């Protein structure tokens with residue numbers, strides 16, 4: 591094997607390695623979905639339920655009922671996010687809220703449930 595070939599293949603391996611490093615790093619993901627709720631207190635509870643590692647930002651809009659969440663997919667996943675919201679008493683598009691948690695919400699926060 592010639593020196594040149596070794597040099598070239600060495601370079602190629604280095605480039606491949608760097609490419610893997612750069613693209614292997616999953617960047618933050620933003621998702622939006624519907625969460626049922628009524629008021630500003632709901633907003634605090636819903637957003638507060640996602641005060642966990644891996645969640646970078648949360649914003650729930652009480653008029654549109656749409657939540658927007660930016661998170662690090664290496665630390666938390668979408669399913670877990672739905673579970674956390676449901677555990678705080680709020681129905682999401684994919685997960686029905688814990689009944690007990692729902693009962694424990696303030697009266698003003700007893701939103702109409704999407705299903706039984």
Ligand SMILES: [Cu+2]
Pocket residue numbers: 627628629630631632633698699700
């Ligand atoms: Cu409320």
